[in-house]
Amino acid sequence: MAYQAFNEKQAVEYARSNVRFFSADSELECREIGDGNLNLVFIIRDRQSGKSVILKQALPYAKVVGESWPLTLDRARIESEALAYQYGKVPQLVPELYAYDQELALTVMEDLSDHVIMRKGLIECNHYPLFADHITDFLAHTLFFSSDFGMDQQAKKRMVEQFINPELCKITEDLIFDHPFRDADTNQISAELRPTVELLWQDESLKAEAALLRELFLTKAEALLHGDLHTGSIFVKENSTKVIDPEFAFCGPIGFDVGAVVGNLLLNYAGQQFWSRTDGERADYRSTLLKTIADIFRLFEEKFSRLWTANSTDEMFRSTAYRQAYLQRLFGQAIGFAGCVIIRRVVGLAKVADIETISDSKIKLQAQQFALAIGSTLVRNHRNIRSIEELVSIIQTTEG
Ligand code: SR1
Ligand code: MG
Numbered sequence: 001m002a003y004q005a006f007n008e009k010q011a012v013e014y015a016r017s018n019v020r021f022f023s024a025d026s027e028l029e030c031r032e033i034g035d036g037n038l039n040l041v042f043i044i045r046d047r048q049s050g051k052s053v054i055l056k057q058a059l060p061y062a063k064v065v066g067e068s069w070p071l072t073l074d075r076a077r078i079e080s081e082a083l084a085y086q087y088g089k090v091p092q093l094v095p096e097l098y099a100y101d102q103e104l105a106l107t108v109m110e111d112l113s114d115h116v117i118m119r120k121g122l123i124e125c126n127h128y129p130l131f132a133d134h135i136t137d138f139l140a141h142t143l144f145f146s147s148d149f150g151m152d153q154q155a156k157k158r159m160v161e162q163f164i165n166p167e168l169c170k171i172t173e174d175l176i177f178d179h180p181f182r183d184a185d186t187n188q189i190s191a192e193l194r195p196t197v198e199l200l201w202q203d204e205s206l207k208a209e210a211a212l213l214r215e216l217f218l219t220k221a222e223a224l225l226h227g228d229l230h231t232g233s234i235f236v237k238e239n240s241t242k243v244i245d246p247e248f249a250f251c252g253p254i255g256f257d258v259g260a261v262v263g264n265l266l267l268n269y270a271g272q273q274f275w276s277r278t279d280g281e282r283a284d285y286r287s288t289l290l291k292t293i294a295d296i297f298r299l300f301e302e303k304f305s306r307l308w309t310a311n312s313t314d315e316m317f318r319s320t321a322y323r324q325a326y327l328q329r330l331f332g333q334a335i336g337f338a339g340c341v342i343i344r345r346v347v348g349l350a351k352v353a354d355i356e357t358i359s360d361s362k363i364k365l366q367a368q369q370f371a372l373a374i375g376s377t378l379v380r381n382h383r384n385i386r387s388i389e390e391l392v393s394i395i396q397t398t399e400g
Contacts, residue, residue, distance in 0.1 A: 003060075003073065003104055008032055011042040011055050018099060019044075019108055021051050036232065037064035037350055038071065038247070043111060052113065053098060058105040058247070062171075064350060072167045073105035075247040080107045081162065082249035085224060089141040093134060095242055112242050115235035119353055122231060122268040123275055125285050132295035134241035135234070135261055140303035143254045146224035149312050156251075160221045165250040168227070169217075172248065176340050177214035180347035181207050187347050192365050197347050200376055209379050213336045221251040229260040230341070230352070231268070255330050258300060259337025263375070264352070265289050266338060266395070267345055270371035271354035274363045290395060294388045297334070301327055332382045335391060339378030346371050370400025 006014065008030040015030075016022050027047040034041035039059060045052035058076040062069040080100035087094045095110040121128065144150040146159060179186050182201055189197050200206060226233070227248030235242040268275075269289045276282035308323055317323070345352045346368050355371060358364035377398050385391050 001101075001103055005059055006040060006042070006055075006057055006104075006106075008042065011057075012044060014104070014106075015042075015044045015053060015055060015108070018101070019053055020098070021049075022046055034063070036245070038062055038075075043113065045111075052111040054095070054109050054111050056107050056109065060105075075165070075168055076100070076105035076107060077102060078163060078165050078168070078249050079245070079247040082224065082226070082246035083107070083109070085146070086138070086142050086226075086243065086246065089145055090138050093138045093241055093243055095244055112235045112244070115237045115240060115242060117232055118234040118236045119231040119264070119268070121236055122265075122289075123271070123354055123357075125272075125275060125281065127288060128236050128238070128241075128292075130239060131236060131241055132292050132299055135243075136296055136299035136303055138241070138243050139258055139261075139300055140307055142226070143223040143257060144304055144307040144311070146251070147222055147254065149308055149314065149317050153314075159224060160251040163224055163250045165227070165248065168248045169250055169252075172227070173214065173218065175348050175350065176344045177210065177217055179349070180340075180344045181210055184348075186349040188349060188351065189347060190365070192361075193346075193368050196369050196372055200343070200347075200372065203376070203380075206376055206380050209336065209382060210340060213333070213340055213379070213382075216253045216333060217256060217337075220253040223251060223254050225249060225252045225254070225257045226260075227252065227257070229257045229264075231261075231264040231354075232352070234261075253333060253337075255333030256337045258296070258330075258334035259339075260341050262293050262296060262334065263338035263341030263345075264354075265293055266342055266374055267352050267371055268354045269395070270342075270367045270374060270400070271358065273367040273370060274358040274360060275354075290392050293395075294392055297331065297388045297391070301331070328386075332385060335378050335385055336382030339375045339380075339382060342371050342375030343379070346375070366400055370398075373400045374398050 012028045012030045028044055029047060030042050030044045032040055032042050040057045042055040043052060044055060058073050060070060060073055061067045062071050080097060083094060083097045095112055097109050099108040148156050226246045227250055233245040269286055272282050272285055276285055355367050358367055374395060377394060
């Protein structure tokens with residue numbers, strides 16, 4: 001079938017004949033529930049059996065802006081192939097892929113409606129004590145086994161080719177590593193916030209550190225990244241975590257995925273200026289977020305090292321001193337990327353609900369300024385922060 005953007009009726013008809021557990025006479029109901037920036041997302045349910053699936057279709061443009069921003073449909077292929085790779089490594093942490101249709105740029109996958117989007121859960125101040133363990137399983141396994149430490153290095157080069165994703169990388173290069181650091185048209189800055197942002201634009205040392213991170217993103221084809229690992233790309237429930245939406249996948253610097261998770265937890269940390277109901281709740285929730293961040297760095301390093309020691313076949317990479325130096329560098333890079341991710345969500349296009357939906361304009365401004373203070377501190381200092389304790393203390397003493 002030639003490409004057409006589906007409406008709910010067309011999505012149902014497609015599901016009826018292409019999803020194995022629906023039959024021709026299934027009574028199907030459908031809703032379009034996509035709240036992201038790029039795609040259509042349909043949930044389709046059989047009224048009798050209660051079975052449901054998600055049908056995700058790429059639009060030929062960026063939904064958040066409109067048809068004036070054309071965007072490749074090949075991202076649906078990238079997403080389905082990245083999902084398949086990740087499912088192969090950590091099936092418990094990724095939705096099951098049922099089908100991919102190249103012509104229609106759509107993927108059919110497991111419905112995760114029994115989970116909630118993590119960003120929403122964090123805004124409601126919910127606790128996810130298993131999250132750090134789960135997400136570091138995802139990060140360590142998917143990243144290690146697609147790196148030159150963990151896979152055949154000739155096959156790795158073919159993987160780089162398979163996941164060449166220039167248009168989506170360009171979005172990140174622009175919206176994270178360029179536009180927020182200058183007065184670009186895509187930025188969205190209120191008049192009240194503008195003076196704070198203008199100070200960042202004048203900060204040459206900040207921009208030099210951001211340029212180093214941009215260079216890493218552009219040039220370091222280190223492992224197959226998820227590429228957009230924010231808390232809107234993660235579903236959670238008490239005992240389960242699922243990572244979705246890897247359409248930005250490409251072979252890039254490992255620290256970018258780790259930093260994206262950490263940066264998004266810190267955006268929520270800044271937003272707690274509003275979401276916590278009392279000072280006590282705010283202090284408790286912020287300390288839970290910091291503990292989660294510390295656990296993520298600690299567990300990621302432990303798990304990545306363990307995989308490395310057990311699986312690396314490259315003689316030169318067996319050196320403990322080299323591995324430690326590598327992981328120390330990676331730690332700093334992840335911190336820097338976290339900082340960039342924070343700055344982009346306050347200054348640039350595509351905001352996050354943790355801050356954007358704060359209804360009190362004075363508190364929203366405080367939260368934005370606090371987020372920018374944390375983000376810029378992390379970018380400025382990312383190459384010098386030596387330990388998790390130092391990182392936590394820097395965040396705790398940053399004032400907005
Ligand atoms: C134009 S796309 C804007 C953002 O949405 C995606 O989730 C990525 O984060 C991208 O930068
Ligand atoms: Mg997405």
